[in-house]
Amino acid sequence: MLLKDKVVIVTGASRGIGRAIAVTAAREGADVVLNYWGDNDATYNRRPAIREVLDNIASLGRRAIAVEGNVAERDTGAALVKAAVDAFGRVDVLASNAGICPFHAFLDMPPEVFETTMAVNLHGAFYVTQAAANQMKAQGTGGAIVATSSISALVGGGMQTHYTPTKAGVHSLMQSCAIALGPYGIRCNSVMPGTIATDLNAEDLSDTAKKAYFEKRIPLGRLGEPEDVAECVVFLASDRARYVTGAALLVDGGMFVNLQ
Ligand SMILES: NC(=O)C1=CN([C@@H]2O[C@H](COP(=O)(O)OP(=O)(O)OC[C@H]3O[C@@H](n4cnc5c(N)ncnc54)[C@H](OP(=O)(O)O)[C@@H]3O)[C@@H](O)[C@H]2O)C=CC1
Ligand SMILES: C[C@H](O)[C@@H]1OC(=O)[C@H](O)[C@@H]1O
Numbered sequence: 001m002l003l004k005d006k007v008v009i010v011t012g013a014s015r016g017i018g019r020a021i022a023v024t025a026a027r028e029g030a031d032v033v034l035n036y037w038g039d040n041d042a043t044y045n046r047r048p049a050i051r052e053v054l055d056n057i058a059s060l061g062r063r064a065i066a067v068e069g070n071v072a073e074r075d076t077g078a079a080l081v082k083a084a085v086d087a088f089g090r091v092d093v094l095a096s097n098a099g100i101c102p103f104h105a106f107l108d109m110p111p112e113v114f115e116t117t118m119a120v121n122l123h124g125a126f127y128v129t130q131a132a133a134n135q136m137k138a139q140g141t142g143g144a145i146v147a148t149s150s151i152s153a154l155v156g157g158g159m160q161t162h163y164t165p166t167k168a169g170v171h172s173l174m175q176s177c178a179i180a181l182g183p184y185g186i187r188c189n190s191v192m193p194g195t196i197a198t199d200l201n202a203e204d205l206s207d208t209a210k211k212a213y214f215e216k217r218i219p220l221g222r223l224g225e226p227e228d229v230a231e232c233v234v235f236l237a238s239d240r241a242r243y244v245t246g247a248a249l250l251v252d253g254g255m256f257v258n259l260q
Contacts, residue, residue, distance in 0.1 A: 001028050001029035002028040002029070002234055002235065002237075002238035002239075002240060003025050003028040003029050003030040003092075003093065003234060003237060003238055004028070004029035004030075005029060005030075005031075006025075006029070006030045006031075006092040006093055006237075007030065007031050007032075007033070007084055007088040007089070007090050007091055007092050007093070008022075008025045008030040008031070008032050008033070008092065008093040008094075008095065008237070009032075009033040009035065009080050009081070009084055009091060009093070009094045009095070009128075009132060010022045010025070010032060010033070010034060010035065010095040010097060011035040011071050011080070011094075011095070011096055011097050011098035011124070011128055012035065012036065012037075012071075012097045012098030012099060012148075013032070013034035013035055013036055013050070013053060013066075013097070014034070014036035014038065014049045014050045014053060015049055015198065015199055016196075016198035016199055016200060016226055017097060017148060017193065017196060017198060017226045017229045017230065018095070018097040018098065018148075019049075019053050019226065020225075020226035020227045020229065020230035021095045021097060021226075021229070021230045021233045021234070022034055022053055022057065022064070022095075023053065023056050023057060023060070023230070024227065024230040024231060024233075024234050025093070025095070025230075025233075025234055025237070026056075026057040026060045026062040026064065027060055028234055028238070029062070030062060030092075030093070031062055031063040031064065031087075031088045032057055032062065032063075032064045032065075033064070033065055033067055033080060033083055033084045033087070033088075034050060034053055034054065034064055034065065034066045034067065035066075035067050035068075035069055035071065035076075035080055035098065036049075036050050036066065036067075036068060037068065037069065037070050037071070037098070038068075050066045051066075053066075054066055063087070063088065065083060065087050067079065067080055067083045070120075070124075071098045071120060071124030071125075071127070071128055072116070072119035072120045072123060072124050074123075074127050076124070076127070076128065077127040077128035077129070077130060077131030077132065078131045080128065080131065080132075081131045081132055081134075081135045084135075085135065090135075090139055091132055091135045091136060091139070091143065092136075092141075092143055092144070093143065093144045093145070093146070093237040094128065094129065094132035094143070094144075094145045094146070095146050095147075095148070095233055095237065096124075096125045096128050096129055096132075096145065096146070096147040096148065096170075097147070097148040097233075098120065098121075098124060099120060099121045099148065099166070099200075100116070100117060100120050100121065100200075101117070101160065101163045101200050101201070102116075102117065103159040103160065103203075103204055104159060104162065105158070105159060106158070106161040109161065109162060113162060114162040117162045117163055117166060118162070118165075118166055121163070121166035121167070121169075121170065122165075122166040122169040122170060122173075125147055125169075125170050125173055126173060129145055129147070129173065129177060129188075132145060133145065133177070133181050133184075133186055136181075136184065136186050137181075137184045137186070140184075141185070142184065142185025142186055142187075143184075143185070143186045143187075144186070144187045144188075144189075144236065144237040144238075144241075145174070145177065145181075145186065145187070145188045145189075146188075146189050146190065146191060146233045146236045146237050147170045147171075147173065147174050147188075147189075147190045147191075148170070148190070148191055148193065148229070148233070149167050149168075149170045149171040149174070149190040149191065149192045149248060150164075150167035150170075150192055150193055151192050151193065151194045151195075151250060151252050151255065151256050152164040152167045152168075153167040153168040153170070153171040153190075153192055153248070154168075154192070154256060155256070167192075170190060171190050171192070171248050174188045174189055174190040174246065174248070175188075175246050175248075178245040178246030179246070182245060187236075187241070187242075187244065187245040188245055188246065189236045189241070189244060189245060189246070189247045189248065189249070190247075190248045190249070191229055191232050191233055191236065191248070191249050191251050192248050192249065192250045192251065192252065193224060193228075193229045193251045193252065194218065194224055194250070194251065194252025194253055194255040194256065195214045195218070195223050195224060195252070195255065196223065196224035196225065196226060196228065196229060197223045197224070197225065198226060205223070211223070214255070217255055217258055218252070218253040218254060218255045218258070219253060219254035219255075219257075219258055220253035220254055221253075222253065223253075224251065224252065224253060228251055228253075229251050232249055232251050236249065
């Protein structure tokens with residue numbers, strides 16, 4: 001088991017990639033703190049979703065707690081760490097994953113869409129990482145932080161001018177934190193998913209021509225699934241990756257390298 005008896009915090013754990021990270025970590029022996037929020041989507045009822053993740057993890061014989069909180073708020077990171085320590089005694093791994101991508105054109109981008117995207121995706125990752133790292137430093141036994149960046153850290157999107165800089169920022173945050181936290185034995189890495197079928201892009205991919213374009217562009221011939229990313233996060237969080245820090249792992253079925 002890759003994460004036997006480790007305590008893992010996952011932000012954005014109610015669905016999509018975060019949910020898969022949480023369940024995969026539990027399957028690999030971890031106890032998990034599940035963060036979620038839900039305010040950004042009025043049509044979506046988050047409580048049954050998080051209940052399902054809790055039940056799923058319990059059925060694997062591991063412990064989990066759910067902690068509601070908006071990562072864009074500075075104190076949420078500290079609250080997640082406190083909940084982890086109260087419930088499980090420590091924090092070994094942070095998967096900083098929560099993110100939003102409200103597609104919008106650039107020229108008339110409402111400032112609040114830009115600022116909320118920055119606040120959730122980048123500021124949230126910063127403050128949650130800082131809180132977890134302080135706890136790991138205090139414990140004195142190292143730790144691992146894996147952030148969900150994106151292929152979008154490397155390439156652009158005309159409807160994502162507010163989003164792609166946050167993903168480049170998350171990638172850069174992990175690089176700098178690898179330096180800042182290496183002396184404490186805390187490793188910091190990111191995964192860069194390509195196009196993974198989740199609620200985040202369900203509407204965008206309902207355009208069948210666009211979906212077909214992605215499938216054609218991906219050498220492995222299919223969109224990604226949340227579990228494809230989760231397995232990589234768990235690897236980077238585990239001791240198997242003990243000499244890996246400051247790295248970014250593309251998990252995109254080869255889409256990035258496919259020029260022609
Ligand atoms: N899907 C893709 O193709 C790709 C996704 N990514 C990144 O992966 C990460 C997860 O995305 P994905 O699983 O696709 O998206 P989903 O929309 O399926 O899930 C997003 C998760 O983030 C949570 N969340 C949203 N806003 C907040 C907030 N303010 N505070 C706390 N939690 C919040 C949601 O909680 P709730 O359910 O309560 O709303 C949910 O658990 C994101 O960072 C995204 O940028 C990167 C590359 C590709
Ligand atoms: C939401 C998008 O489909 C998805 O998000 C990313 O980060 C990927 O690059 C895709 O654009």
